[in-house]
Structures are given as C-alpha cells and as structure tokens.
Amino acid sequence: VGHESTRRGALVVVEGLDRAGKSSQCEKLRDYLSEQGHTVKYIRFPDRTTPIGKLIDSYLRGSTDQEDHSIHLLFSANRWELAKSIQEDIANGITIIVDRYSYSGAVYSAAKANPTLSLEWAWQPEIGLPRPDICLFLSISAEEAAKRGGFGAERYENEAMQTRVRELFRTLFERQEDVSIIDAGKSLEEVSKDIQVVVSECVGRLGATGPLRTLGPLVN
Ligand code: TMP
Ligand code: MG
Numbered sequence: 001v002g003h004e005s006t007r008r009g010a011l012v013v014v015e016g017l018d019r020a021g022k023s024s025q026c027e028k029l030r031d032y033l034s035e036q037g038h039t040v041k042y043i044r045f046p047d048r049t050t051p052i053g054k055l056i057d058s059y060l061r062g063s064t065d066q067e068d069h070s071i072h073l074l075f076s077a078n079r080w081e082l083a084k085s086i087q088e089d090i091a092n093g094i095t096i097i098v099d100r101y102s103y104s105g106a107v108y109s110a111a112k113a114n115p116t117l118s119l120e121w122a123w124q125p126e127i128g129l130p131r132p133d134i135c136l137f138l139s140i141s142a143e144e145a146a147k148r149g150g151f152g153a154e155r156y157e158n159e160a161m162q163t164r165v166r167e168l169f170r171t172l173f174e175r176q177e178d179v180s181i182i183d184a185g186k187s188l189e190e191v192s193k194d195i196q197v198v199v200s201e202c203v204g205r206l207g208a209t210g211p212l213r214t215l216g217p218l219v220n
Contacts, residue, residue, distance in 0.1 A: 016138030044099035
C-alpha cells in the first residue's frame with residue numbers, strides 16, 4: 001500500500017483517409033478520456049513545427065519538391081524525433097492520442113507507385129518506434145468521402161491518390177495486430193461512442209499488456 005508505481009499511459013493512434021473525421025474524433029476522445037480521469041495529450045503527425053516538419057509542410061503545400069524516398073524518410077524522421085518524449089510521457093502515466101502515424105507514413109508513400117518504394121520498403125524505417133496499444137482506422141467509402149466535400153489544396157488530396165491509399169491501408173491493416181476498423185460513415189456521435197468502447201477496452205487491459213512495445217517488421 002502506498003508503493004503503487006505509476007500506471008503507464010496508453011498510446012492510441014487514429015488513422016484514416018482525409019475527411020474521415022480524424023481530428024474531430026481525436027478531440028472527442030481526448031475530452032472523454034480526460035473526463036474519465038486520464039491525463040491526455042493530443043499530438044499529430046506530421047508535426048509541422050520542428051525543422052524537419054517545416055520541410056514536410058512546404059512539400060505538402062507544394063512550395064518545394066522532394067525526391068519520393070527522401071521525403072518518406074523525412075516523415076519517418078519526424079516521428080523519430082518525438083519518439084523519446086512519447087516513451088517518457090507514456091511511462092509517466094500520460095495517455096497520448098496520435099492523429100496519423102507510421103501507417104499513413106507507409107501507405108501514402110507506397111501509393112506513389114514508385115517502383116523502388118514498396119510498402120515493405122516504406123515500413124522499414126518505422127521499425128523500433130513506439131508501438132501503439134491500439135490503432136483505430138476510421139473507414140469511409142469513397143462515395144461518403146466525396147459527399148463530405150471537395151479535396152483540399154495539399155499534395156495527395158486528389159481522387160487517384162486517395163483511391164490507392166484506401167487500398168493500401170486495407171492491405172497494411174490485414175498485416176497488423178491491435179487494429180480496430182471503425183465504420184466512420186455513421187454520425188459523429190455514433191462513431192465517437194464506438195471509439196470509446198474500443199479504447200476503454202484497450203486501456204482496461206494495459207496492465208496485462210506490460211510496458212510500451214516497439215513496432216516490428218511487417219508480418220505476412
Ligand atoms: P494531415 O492532413 O493529417 O496534416 O496530413 C498531411 C498529409 O501527409 C496527408 O495527406 C497524409 C500525409 N502523410 C504522409 O504522407 N506521411 C506521413 O508519415 C504522415 C504522417 C502523413
Ligand atoms: Mg490533410
């Protein structure tokens with residue numbers, strides 16, 4: 001009694017196509033977990049505030065060009081530069097909600113159909129990063145996505161790219177554990193409730209999960 005060590009936080013990743021509602025759902029999840037008494041941080045990748053993040057931002061806005069492999073490695077480096085602080089926060093009992101992570105990293109780059117940039121190649125630099133306790137994939141159909149309004153002005157925000165990204169997310173998530181596919185075509189409230197159920201379950205089994213793990217190679 002009185003010697004209980006700090007219970008670690010959970011690493012929760014939210015993934016999905018543009019317009020799947022990731023940001024709104026991350027905010028709702030943050031509020032929910034805070035109400036449940038958790039200390040919560042909400043971060044997103046790319047983190048456009050660091051020097052590497054500024055290069056990525058300029059690439060995404062179309063102000064600069066980058067070779068495909070090179071920009072891929074910058075996106076990965078942008079996660080590596082935050083890896084230690086994520087590990088420390090989790091160990092200190094902080095739960096972190098992450099808007100996009102290694103899954104977006106691998107899938108968007110592989111969607112470029114560059115012959116030497118396969119999903120396998122793209123996944124390699126992610127190996128060893130903090131491994132999410134749960135990854136929620138907010139899934140919407142192409143039709144539903146189209147209904148939610150036009151594309152933005154950034155690189156990748158076009159029909160052809162989004163179609164390939166959708167297929168590659170499916171391929172990747174067939175090869176990952178700890179992924180929960182959420183039907184994001186429902187209302188904001190319904191989706192939020194579905195997410196709460198999955199995340200509560202994940203947080204409940206953290207004791208049995210042990211310390212934060214690291215991402216491993218792709219399994220077949
Ligand atoms: P955002 O719209 O969530 O700010 O993400 C910006 C774009 O960057 C989005 O089209 C997905 C893409 N992306 C990558 O290509 N690689 C990555 O590693 C990440 C995190 C995002
Ligand atoms: Mg976007």
